[in-house]
Amino acid sequence: EAGVAQSPRYKIIEKRQSVAFWCNPISGHATLYWYQQILGQGPKLLIQFQNNGVVDDSQLPKDRFSAERLKGVDSTLKIQPAKLEDSAVYLCASSLWGPYEQYFGPGTRLTVT
Amino acid sequence: DQQVKQNSPSLSVQEGRISILNCDYTNSMFDYFLWYKKYPAEGPTFLISISSIKDKNEDGRFTVFLNKSAKHLSLHIVPSQPGDSAVYFCAASAATGTASKLTFGTGTRLQVTL
Numbered sequence: 001e002a003g004v005a006q007s008p009r010y011k012i013i014e015k016r017q018s019v020a021f022w023c024n025p026i027s028g029h030a031t032l033y034w035y036q037q038i039l040g041q042g043p044k045l046l047i048q049f050q051n052n053g054v055v056d057d058s059q060l061p062k063d064r065f066s067a068e069r070l071k072g073v074d075s076t077l078k079i080q081p082a083k084l085e086d087s088a089v090y091l092c093a094s095s096l097w098g099p100y101e102q103y104f105g106p107g108t109r110l111t112v113t
Numbered sequence: 114d115q116q117v118k119q120n121s122p123s124l125s126v127q128e129g130r131i132s133i134l135n136c137d138y139t140n141s142m143f144d145y146f147l148w149y150k151k152y153p154a155e156g157p158t159f160l161i162s163i164s165s166i167k168d169k170n171e172d173g174r175f176t177v178f179l180n181k182s183a184k185h186l187s188l189h190i191v192p193s194q195p196g197d198s199a200v201y202f203c204a205a206s207a208a209t210g211t212a213s214k215l216t217f218g219t220g221t222r223l224q225v226t227l
Contacts, residue, residue, distance in 0.1 A: 004156070033214075042117070042202050042217030043157070056214055091156055100145065100206070102215065104156030 002026065004105035006092050012111045018080040021108045025073070025094030032069055033102060034077050035091040043091055049075065082112045116140045117205050119218035126225055132190040134221050136203030139184065143205040147215070148177060148188050151200045160201075161188070193225045 005024040013019050025032050030051050035043035046065065048056040051072040060067070064083070069075040079086055089109050093102040118137045126132045136146075144165040149157035163170040163177045163186065170177050176189045190197055203218040 040219065042204075042219050043215075044217070045214050048214060093156070101147070101159050101162065104149075104158070106154065106156050 004092055004094055004103055006105035006108055008108055010109050013082055015084055015112050016081040019082055019110060020076050020078045021090050023075045023092030023105060026103055029094035029096055031095045031097055032075050033093040034067055037089045037091055084112050086110060087112045117203055117216050117218040119203055119221050121221050123222040126193045128195055128225055128227050129192045132193045132223055134188040134201050136186050136218055137184060138205050142207040145206045146179060146186050147204045149202045149204060157202055195225050198223055198225045
């Protein structure tokens, strides 16, 4: 069974630039999550999709972050414009349903200079 | 507001000995707890979980203990192996249906020495 795929693995941008991350969850997983993990901290949920509907985006900085899940499968997370404090690893995860036993992708390490 | 706390940022244990990783939580609504293991440059991997209706769950070398009155859980690894060296995250969830989300601790880096 293929795992959660993410791209790119690494990205370096200057502040005020835009960036997009892509995630392909495990086939058949209805729930998809985007997390932000800042160095030395645990993953923090940014947004949760159930199929292609948003069920929780309470911690997503909506003035600069946006996310969508197309046809209930792939998802993209965008930051526009980026700030220095957005430097982090962005993790995508999926699960069959609910929050239990989430399967994580390898993450995208973003560096904003 | 850190609802899930892992107060030990690092732990070093000799191979063959027991590793005990601790986690405290403050939200009494949490009723499902998980441990994830993370190697460098990889995403976290699910390790073991426990529901609040239990006080112990065992899977091979890994056992999780839950003390609800103390709002404390621990992960025991016996015997510890060099391949167990990783960062371990404790996570908790409150049962509110599919909108339930995981709240993670800050992680404990385990180093198993030869």
